[in-house]
Amino acid sequence: MSRIFLSLFTLFFWIVLAGIAGTGNLYGAEGRDIVAKVGDQVITFTQIDTMINSSSMVGLDLPAFGTPERNRVRLTILDKLISANLLYLDALKQGMDKNPVYIHDVKRFADTLLVPLYREKVIVGEIPVTEKEIEDYYNTQTTKGQELDETVKAQIESVIRMEKFKKRIAALRGKVREGVTVKVDEKAIDPAGDEGRQDDTVVASIDDEKITWGMVRRKWDGKGREISAKDRLEDLNKFIDNRIMVKKARAMHLEKDPVFQARVNEFKKTRLINLYRASLIEELSPTEKEIRNYFKKNKDRIGVREVRKIQMVVLKTKKEAKKIRKMIESGKITIYEAARDYSIDPNAKKTLGEMGWVSQGTGFPKLDKLTFSLDVNELGGPVESPVGWHLVKVLEARDAMYQDIEDKATWKRTRRMLIHEKLDDYVAGLRKNEFPVDLYEDVLNRIMQAEVDRIAARKKAVEKASKGEDRTEKK
Helix, strand or coil, rough: CEEECCCHHHHHHHHHHHHHCCCCCCCCCCCCCCCEHHHHHEEHHHHHHHCCCCCCCCCEEECCCCHHHHHHHHHHHHHHHHHHHHHHHHHHHHHHHHHHHHHHHHHHHHHHHHHHHHHHHHHHHHHCHHHHHHHHHHHHCCCCCHHHHHHHHHHHHHHHHHHHHHCCHHHHHHHCCCCCCCEECHHHHHHHHHCCCCCCCCEEEEECCCEEEHHHHHHHHHHHHHHHHHHHHHHHHHHHHHHHHHHHHCCHHHHHHHHHHHHHHHHHHHHHHHHHHHHHHHHCCCCCHHHHHHHHHHHHCCCCCEEHHHHEEEECCHHHHHHHHHHHHHHHCCCHHHHHHHCCCCCCHCCCCEEEEEEEECCCHHHHHCCCCCCCCCCCEEECCCCCCEEEEEEECCCCCCCEEEEEEEEHHHHHHHHHHHHHHHHHHHHHHCCCCEHHHHHHHHHHHHHHHHHHHHHHHHHHHHHHHHHHHCC
């Protein structure tokens, strides 16, 4: 069974991964897999599967393609993506995109992307690679028998250019600073003068732009004299180089690069959702009375019952159960052998009686009472249930959790669940009253059915090929 713990609180990170940005052509080539539309925001089948296929997806087992389990996961993620887009549209409506923190974060992210883009387009791009260098690399570094086609040539050229670039790192600073006047005040970053140094203290300048202590000190906060004056100077010079590269990149209009724009748009949307969610959480923060009342009403949902990992042998009669128990206790057979050879459970031969984890209060009353009265590694029974007489051994045990609201962990869990519920209610209101949500179930069902058909056809082809091989071997 798939485990899904993907909530709004964990979803927003994955929006970047799925590449949700802007609108799309609902009927054009790019819109063939659009499965939902929230206002002017689209959700595609590709985005959903990108999220599922991420190997680092938190709390989510990955069901196989073409299975009902995978489709259930898809529907869950679709619902969460709709909620995220509703929050995004509401954030725009509330003017959150004018928030100074948001504007600063977007600019800082864009600047961070422009530095490697400038290096790639300007610095690395200027490094020449000759045909002879490519041939020499091909003859000495590649696998024998690999054809030197245009694709391989391009790959080799890229590798050689990067190697040359690494060798030119020492000369990079001079290249970057061409046409720029840089002044550095080394005394202004000396660790000996940290105490009392003001954030507006100028430590360097790039032409007419002043670089202040407040702009650079974060890298060294809390480290004090652990960072030498020499290392600080190197860090400051790197900071200056990056600022220059950003300026030159913007002067060259490198921010028009399609990949750059896509990544910035993804960040803008995700960051805006996160900031707006944080503001909503603060606004929806419950009182102490609300938390206590919520715990009283939802104690069963909040608490985690005691669970035990058990092994079980099920017999037809009490007499037989007592006999098998004596055989186990005397060492004549193990409980694994007892389950394999005597249990009437149809799965026992495969599982050897291991039943996995069971929660207190979820089984037959007498069996449940026995299971949760045993110590770990203790054998108990026989006890009767409607299916037979049981011998039970507890392999592992986990105590109940979140049972007392006075416990700090229980309080935090209760508060978090209440905020989740309030946030879900708020989003439901947006969906009902503020922004139209259109689901294209026909598109979704068509794509999922096509996947099932494709996998069935592939399986059939494999089986046919396998039968053909069998006939060949028999001949």
